[in-house]
Amino acid sequence: MDKHWKAMWIWGEGEPSPRNEWRCFRNTFAYEGDPGRPVSLSITADSRYVLFVNGYLAGRGTTRSWPKEQMYDTYSIGHLLRPGADNTIAVLVLHFGLANFYYLAGRGGLIAQVESGDEVIAATDRTWRTSKLAAQDSTSPRMSCQQGFAEVYDARLWDEAWNRPGYDDASWSAALEIGPAGTQPWTRLIPRDIPFLTEEKKYPSKVMSLARVKAPRFTAAIDLRNQMVKDSITHANPVGFTGLLAAVLVMEEDGEVAISFPTGTRADDLYVDGIRCTPAHVDQPETYYTLTLGSGSHLLLMDITSGDHGSVFHIGVDSEAAFTLRAPLHAARNEEGNPFTAVGPFDAVEYIDYKDGRELRRDHPDYLRLKTIRTEQELQGYEGWMQPVSRQLYSAVDVFGASVWRTLSEKHRVPQELQFAVLPTQNFAQLEPFPDGDCEIVIDLGKERSGFIGLELDAPEGTVIDAYGVEYIKDDYRQHTYGLENTFRYICRSGRQSYLSPVRRGFRYLILTIREQRGPVKLHEVYIRQSTYPAAEIGAFRCSDARLNDIWDISRHTTRLCMEDTFIDCPSYEQVFWVGDSRNEALVNYYVFGVTDIVKRCLRLVPGSADMTPLYVNQVPSAWNSVIPNWTFFWAIACREFISHTNDTAFAAEIWPAVQLTMEAYLEHLNGDGLLEMKGWNFLDWAPIDQPREGIVTHQNLFLAKALRDAAAIAAAAGQEGTAAAYEEASSRLTEAINRHLWSDERHAYLDCIHADGRRSDTFSMQTQVVAYLCGAASGGRKALMEAYLKFPPADFVQIGSPFMSFFYYEALEEAGQFELLLADIRAHYGQMIDNDATTCWEMYPNFSENRANPNQLTRSHCHAWSAAPGYFLGECILGVKRLEDGWSKVAVAPQPCGLTWASGIVPLPAGGEIRVRWNVSDNRMTLRVESPADVEVEVRFPEGMQGEVELV
Template sequence: MTGRNWNASWIWGGEEESPRNEWRCFRGSFDAPESVEGPVTLHITADSRYVLFVNGEQVGRGPVRSWPKEQFFDSYDIGGKLRPGVNNTIAVLVLHFGVSNFYYLRGRGGLIAEIEADGRTLAATDAGWRTERLGGQRSNSPRMACQQAFGEVIDARELAEDWHTPAFDDGSWAQAQSIGSAGMAPWTSLVPRDIPFLTEEKLYPVSIQSLSRVKAPKYAAALDLRNQMVPESVNHANPISYCGFVATVLTLETSGVVTLGFPVGVRGKGVWVDGVLQAEWTGVQPERYYQLNLAAGEHLVVFDVTGSDHGGSYHFAIDSESAFTLRSPSGDNGVPLATIGTFDQSEYIDHRPGRRMQADHPDYNALPEAAPSAVALEAFASWIKPFEPSLYTEEDVFGSNVWRTLAERRAVPRPVLNAILPVPEPGILPVFENGDCELVIDLGVERSGFIGFEIEAPAGTIIDAYGVEYMREGYVQHTYGLDNTFRYVCREGRQSYVSPVRRGFRYLFFTVRGNRAPVKLHEIYIRQSTYPVADQGRFRSSDSLLNEAWEISRHTTRLCMEDTFVDCPAYEQVFWVGDSRNEALVNYYVFGATEIVERCLNLVPGSADETPLYLDQVPSAWSSVIPNWTFFWILACQEYAAHTGKDDFAARIWPAVKLTLTNYLEHIDDSGLLNMAGWNLLDWAPIDQPNEGIVTHQNLFLVKALRDSRALAAAAGAAEEADAFAERADRLAEAINAALWDEEKRAYIDCIHADGRRSDIYSMQTQVVAYLCGVAQDDRLAVIEGYLVSPPPAFVQIGSPFMSFFYYEALEKAGRQKLLLDDIRHNYGQMLRYDATTCWEMYPNFAENRSNPDMLTRSHCHAWSAAPGYFLGSSILGVKRGAKGWQSVEIAPQPCDLTWAEGVVPLPQGGHIAVSWEVVSAGKLKLRIEAPEDVEVNVTLPEGMEGDVTQVSYLS
């Protein structure tokens, strides 16, 4: 299946099928007819990403993330961009990753495009197209993160700025290679894009927070250790482990103080200089800095890199007032480092405990004490490996921002502010004789999209950009684990640049290095790019804190709506299946979008080739399974079918739901419980959820998934097929109550370990899920309802807003809406207290954060945390779906301690439900409802209150 008949061929260029981080330009031309009766449509897709230009004007970018076997293509109406009767130019920049990650499976480089009008093909990619590497793009630029591909280093002195325009002469470019027709592997099926195109809104910063004279260390490098140590790891995104070292020979011209810097920390056993383990270091974790007094001459520096590695960049830096050089102990290939090892390696898949890495090889243990010099190291020559140049760069923007050897803050001169203001005069950035000029630019709120700027500078001036999410009172939360940077080297004069790499951040460190004269910054901005939604939902109340919590929930959800829902716009940009269930519910109430939800749900079964249990993030090259995430996907499928009333969706998705439930039931053991290896996650908190054994919350959610599947099967016309699942759910619930309830503690235990040991940990997470999934009954139900109201202090408490979502569902079920409001006020109030414009991933100061009390959370924008956007509308405003497809609506306001509330909930079929209520006196509620005339409205007033109800209908 290709979605259409293609006349175009897949094309590529260069010498490699799948080069690492190659940005390649393509150009084709055609004569446009004088007139066309219908639309002129350009169809296009590429591996891995493209930016499309027609006659020099950017038209779009894509494609949406895809399984290679179902590669999505985009279709643009370009009639308004063409010049009738003359030659027209199509130009495409293709960014090929060349490595697998959490949203891309490595295939090979390729572009296919075709233009049709009036039933005929006007142009199509073939060997007549021209291609060339994008000038100045460095393929060895740092890997952003294990989840993502690459940032960029661009030298504009080598870049033909007008390469995409009709006037550009591409005669010196090579002809493209025709590599196959539509339907070739790995893109065996080309399918039309299933969602609208994303927005691109040009937005400007609100302030310049600071201006500083700064210095970077004399040497800084970013290394891809994962692909260096285990080269075949480019083909997957699974975590691996390896055992080995990195070494370099440092030569000082004169004796002096040398500092070795590790901006993202040290692995393994540490750092040795001349065979001596260095014990003294400074720095706030994870950073480590070793200050040494060294004599003139050669010194062997060795650092251990043994450990687990999921991908990304490792950073190493050196600074000294004394002149120094570095060379590799393995010969000169342009890289002054070498690796030693690996002495052993093993791979972990699906978080299953496999063969543990053996770090007991005698040569590993002997090094590096046995090699105090480069000469002595020759005894281990068989283990030494030159560092691959494509995996190494000294263009290390991240390391140079984390470790600034000088940061001298200055007042911001008023003319500098012109850089962020809509005025014709540029901002003039000062020149420092000894140091670089750093601006910290505040966008006002978190944003996601593409950074752009226009600048006038001397040739060779370096522009470094680094985005972070959070700063406060001198503290900068560096994006450890995410190289959220790029470098642009200026050509002479005035020039513009827009990065084609998506980034999420609020604050931008914009550093000008090496300029001989003042730099004129004409503008700097972000092209915010999100799923196209209007702010249809609304909520306001008498409590301003709740209103702010709702607003940041809405903004968070918007930023986490790309071509799928994503967990966060900065660190990962990954479609995590379990997260998206809650994100979908919030979206229904604040935006009302449905196509993106259906797209997300449809992507999940594409992982069945990897496992019928389905992966927890898709499409992905990480073979990881979180069973709960699959169960949440099943709930989301049922909720979507009920929300939209789309029985055809239920019919299409039901076979995939049935397949995974059937396979999960094969993991029921002799005790009648789900007992399996996997990433058995629910919350970032110290609950007992081992990756092997019987995990209580997992069993509970399987019960709910089995039971809820009946409604989905009924909508699909296959109700009888789900009857057996319902029966298995009842049996599983009985087994849970028999084996996992502790009568003495009056609570469900967290788990039974693989060795049969019963957990001695009791958590609110497990009790909440037992209540929510309907497994706790009778007196146990009453006990757990009491825990919802007064959580026992000895129980593990909820650690993330994601888990709070389920807690709020339980409170709503129990009729405890006041507790729900109080929890939002407390937890989201903490976020707002610290100037949050988006919702945090975790609550502050859990174990992950305790090494640094200033680090309140990891990700500051996480849509799994946007619960107020849903519950304030559903539970407090009181608007809930009745019959499927919102043919009827239930209005049940819960004032609690509020005096008024008003809001709007969008409907999937169009239109909305608008509700406003006010407590006019004790026991008296004034309620106004606006709804389409064909939607049945059912009102339930709060217990003990009378109502003055006004209902207004409008045509649907």
Template sequence: MDSRSWSAKWIWGGEEESPRNEWRCFRKTFELPEEKTLGAAWLHIAADSRYVLYVNGEQVGRGPVRSWREEQFYDSYEVRHLLHAGQRNVIAVHVLHFGVTNFYYILGRGGLLAELECEVTSGDATAAELKPLRVGSDDTWTTSRLQAQNPVSPRMSCQQGFADLYDARLWDERWITAGYREDGPGSTWEPAKVIGPPGIEPWKRLAPRDIPFLTEEKIYPSRIVSLRRVQAPAWSAVLDLRAAMMPDSIHHANPVSFVGYLAGELVLSEAGNVTFGFPAGRRTDNMWVDGRLCADWTGDLPERYCTLELAAGAHFVLIDVTSWDHGGAFHLAAHAEVPLEWRTPGGNGMQPAGAPPLVLIGPFDTTVHIDHQDPKPFRMDHPVYLKAAGAANMTELQEQLGSWVHPIPQALYSEEDVFGASVWTVEAEPHSIPSQLERAIMPTPEPAVLPLFGHGAGDCEIVIDVGRETSGFIGFEVEAEAGTVVDVYGLEYMRDDYRQHTYGLDNTIRYVCRQGRQRYLSPVRRGFRYMVLTVRKASTPVKLHEVYVNQSTYPVTNAGAFQCSDPLLNEIWNISRHTTRLCMEDTFVDCPSYEQVFWVGDSRNEALVNYYVFGSLDIVKRCLNLVPGSKDMSPLYIDQVPSGWSSVIPNWTFFWSIACLEYVEHTNDTDFAAKIWPEVRYTLEHYLQKLNADGLLDMRGWNLLDWAPIDQPNEGIVTHQNLMLVHALNKAAELARIAGGDDQDIERLLRAGRELAATINAHLWEEGKQAYLDCIHADGRRSDIFSMQTQVLAYLTGVACGDRRETIGSYLLSPPAAFVQIGSPFMSFFYYEALVDAGRYEQMLNDIRFNYGQMVRYDATTCWEMYPNFSENRANPDQLTRSHCHAWSAAPGYFLGQGILGVKRANPGWTRVLIEPQPCDLAWARGSVPLPQGGRIDVSWSVDGDMMNVRVAAPSSVEVEVRIPAGMREQVTLAVNG
């Protein structure tokens, strides 16, 4: 909770409280008299939704951290070194307001709160008098919408905010400096409007930032991959159908469905072939041109294209856009060798001149869904919906459908479609890469000159390899004629001629150049490895002085280390570490590209990896504390926070409760245990209310564990989450004990765990198969699917006991071919836990080598989200995984240190450590594990015949015990470090 006293007020500008995708600038100039000397100077700042802060032209920082709307975090910066006594000073803030709810932001309203707090000394040095000086946000600050930014840019994805559309001709980049004049010709600057003091809605509480600031380090690319002359389709557009069909959907991030059409008139000046394209996938198979249904679709899904021979004149196009829609952008394109244009409908409530040339019809049915997969079918029997498909032209459509025809709001439509133009290249001619082009990736005084193919001949596209996956802010410096367009599109994976396009993620920038030399640094975070940079509309050669990424992650050091005699395992450990780092922002996030979302269940495994490779604690504690903030959305806690999607994955809540105990055991932070225990008890009590008459967890939810095709319906009794509930109950009892909880509460949890385990064994074991079945469906049907996922959890949670445990243990070593196999590295984490529990380290190493070796083989620098084992995991044979950087997959970063190097915590807080090496087939290993109290454990071991040499260095405050494998002789050296 905030303890400081604010004089600043929340401020905003413009006419809308919560404008969609608005970049707004704020300035405050002030004088510091010459005769006064500054002491400490702190600038405190919060914004809705994100900000970039400058003082006297220097970037200070970015923020704030994600938070629940009611408790807004603020940042504090020491800025004394940036202030100038006796001169005019300026605080400048660039605020990015989303104006829509997503997976890491809940809609509030546009706002900025900022206050500079200085100590000013006067008098002589021996009797200095301290006087406070405050410069707080109020109506003396000025504001303007950042005119260069076009707010109609597309949503990047349902999880995130918006892509960049930036016209540098429309803005003076000197606005962040003290010498900038706000009163020039055509000025858009105005006094800021005061919203109210701290504590006003929607930001009821303020809290100081609870983790360190993120890094921002400049990374240059490693190589130019390719050079091509390309041509984009003649016309393309991108629109937000979700918001157009269901305007209220901006207030939540739940999936929706709607029934309706998109329509327009395409005009050809002469006859020719026209190809209609959906570069990011169709909504349905139904598209009509002049009443004729398009049938001959080409292209690999999700891209689809249809070519028709059309006469000169107007052609009526009707597209069925009936869809299940979670958010993001809808892309549509058309190309012909003859001139084409869309005619804007007019009159009778249709679009005015200059408005988007397409109209919406419907919606005829709308539904908001909560679950990930809701079985509710579309209602497509509305008589007007059925009638619309028979319309022959726009006039007839308007006459017959009347009020069902709506204009598309201008804010939801754009013909600046970088993604569509990058994915659908109607011409692509490769060229050899001239040596001078390599200068584009080097910080040299001499720029690279991009080839110019001539007016109308096509655009220049280069693909730049950053060298490895990265997460941060793309920047470049170019010299060009005014109006030249620079498009940037981030990819994660390429191989030979294959590009894995980021379907569902508009990972793009469009920058329109002003005259001369200029720089641009996008304020939007992106994850990628490859940059597709395309120069369009160039009248003279473009000079590219540099292109780079300001990589931004949670500040960590490489305190953890691992090396061994197997180079493949070393590389696997390295990519696990890099993956974890890129997925550490202001919380753990699932991936830096597609989502950037704090998924609650993922973070349990990510925390364990982090303990071994980085040792960071604040980020773990922050993640654990954020979860109960969702109790107003669901007492079961939602699976990604803070978020507007009211989705519940029961296992994710169970993993969170287990992670709370693991954090306490790792740190011995009993105060945290006492604080978090009531929140754990609260949600588990509500889960126990979901037990059916037989005593099994039987509920509707997103009952997920793995992406593989296991039987995990969203309704019914799912075995794996019953097993995890047992585990969560037992772990919660231990957390309660540490927290000083009531003995009756502890016994209640333990008893509930015992009873549920017995019920699982009574109802969910299939004697004939000698295995636990995956589920019992809501209609009572027993699943005929058996999976390794379910058996692994039965073993790991201890529910399988006696002969059943022995049987399941044999499956860990030789998975039955008829069982569904593990489909993601996330599930492998639990498999490896079970193997470690069984003492089968050789099996774990072999699995790591095989599955993670696949990644290394394909030049992975980070761990994949999925294994390419099932058709469910990929859209085509070349797609190896969806996300190529996913920290739920970084298991080797933990198990190679904990299992093979053998460094294990022996008591809460790591004051006692067990070193238990497992050489398997390795000749040697060495590494380090960071300690929560500071310092580290350094271990090295080698094997020579039956002799194991072990050296351990640890702080003097840590008690060390070494155990070597049975049958081996030992030579142990203990040393003190730090």
């Protein structure tokens, strides 16, 4: 039943959708109810909110959702109210003002309502007061193309008592009413369908280093995407543009100048006074130039032609000689007040993965001529192409750039007293200023965390605290989060103060750099409020191999950190619900946590993208119109697995129309040979398999055949038996076409693809053979060949390239009964993570293509739940607990020791309860104990050739 809303959507003066605006709202009301009387507060906002009741942090949101089905949260707040006194509801709303991978562009808005029974006690309307949060600098950089914004927060500009009763908000404005519930773009409000996330205060393990550092004299961060392609704020599709960035460097004396691009150049072209420069040093992607320049003005032109998905462009300049930067053709013409002018775009394109697009043109004559000019005056003929970089898109506070490019780094001994900064104690760590330079400390949280960074300190006014989170440090190597501004700046007011960032971040190591330090800084606390889905650690696994125990532990921790209001790919770089990833994450979750609400919520979100395409996009809710066909197929497979796991036939009936819609859409892409042939991001693995964006890709034809069979099972569960038979038949026809057209008699294997021009691929991969076996396409002699390839992969086949693909490989090994090989692969690949001090599972294996430029970079993301396979397979295969019938009414316990002498563990059941197993092996005999609920039938299977005793409890 829909809630009855009396509240109005409200916002403040100014733009309806301002970029990166933090806005505060307050309402004070009298409350005469009893102290124990139930009182609830329902709330949602665009884009995120933090809720305070009488100064107490009561909750945060909003749960990610499609605007057409905006989710609201309901809190019980009666215990926070003061009967017979004034009570204050205060809300901080963080509005993005642009689209990304977990948010569709909307407009700023807040709606909230306080109720007790049928009585509405308070509701948002024009009587609420509002003010932009003056401490937050709205020009702070984007975090990444996937996310919102980093923050620059000046505590001198804001009264932290704003959220408490008694605060004088007379200078604030009256809120503006947008409209009632149901107002566009939030056409329907629906209640939250999962529990609230946890908030656990976690202290770091230690301060691991102290150094005197210096930053370059000038750094800046620029959003070139929104500068060059103005309407790109409304979507998250990649764009491309040709253009230049211009500035004038004024040297007050002769000297050497260093110019850096901490995240790399775009077109690898820097021109100074018409001369193309050669980098002095490249540390991928960082690019550094060293120039000797005479006194006077020098024209800088940077070729910024590139594809751009939304990453920040960084530039730094440093010199012993005095210099300034200004905009060309006299700084006074640049009303935006920064030294950069964009030239162009001479061409711009937008790319949508599953639609036709054109290539970016790079041959415009003005663009080519401009790269040859030598003086500022020569720009005068091109003023029609020149536009000042918008002040909203330019940040002079570049925490990331200054953290990456340190012009000095001098190590110092870490005093024992400095550890008080990370310990729950009344003591504090005192940091004295260095006479020349900034103070940098690196804090190890002990393991990867995800949540909200908190600081408590005592500092002189104006002290700057730069915070930067990274995932991996080894010796002198730091793996910088290129493409992610995992940073914030906090500028201190005078005295004792605290700050809790409202922006979620994931990291293991926190680098704090204290700049502009005018006196001692006392660090009382540094911590993180870890926030994840509330899942008890019901699942368990232990065995005689300590290495496997560590691997299982990091798999569980990875899965926890990648469970927010949906499954996400990683807590640092993206925090995005990738549809395909979540299928594997759900299976791991079933075994380590056993929760189901988050799985159902994820499955329900996917069809919301039907407004973009019936093929369904690969990350939701998202403004990137991107389709990975396999991700849609994995969604259909995951729907069937959820129904089988829970025996939830009501969900089958609910989700079936959405499954049917997308299956029919894909069947329309079958060609005359009965094969799926389409444009899209035809992806499965980060490996050099032949998977072109257009043509017939074998692995996704195979997964479509499996998805059709699973769609048939969903239809049957939904009571659509006739339709189920039709989908079974469609799957059989597709499988027959695959075997007819995509098999190579010469190589005795399935080829990777047939290109759009009809050329048969000469690439053969283990990925394709694994999927052919797993999806049941191979039979008879071909199946025997696939099983042989699983055991002995041909050396000239492309090998498995990622832990994600290993999940499917392990599924195939399980089906083939190759448990020893499965366990050996887990030990080898995940063991190297343990050897490198991993506390979570890596996105990639070392030496994948993106890492080869730097052998120290073992992976991109160090916490990626698509990689947490051992959390599932150690429980299902080695412990041996496997569902036999829907809803786990019948269970097999079939251990596979594979050389282990003992194992024990717990597998949670979807309706509550658990299966407990303990087994020991001695002299080829197994002693097995199984504890299960009385209504679960247990079928025990000893390993082949082994006898034993069973105790069923």
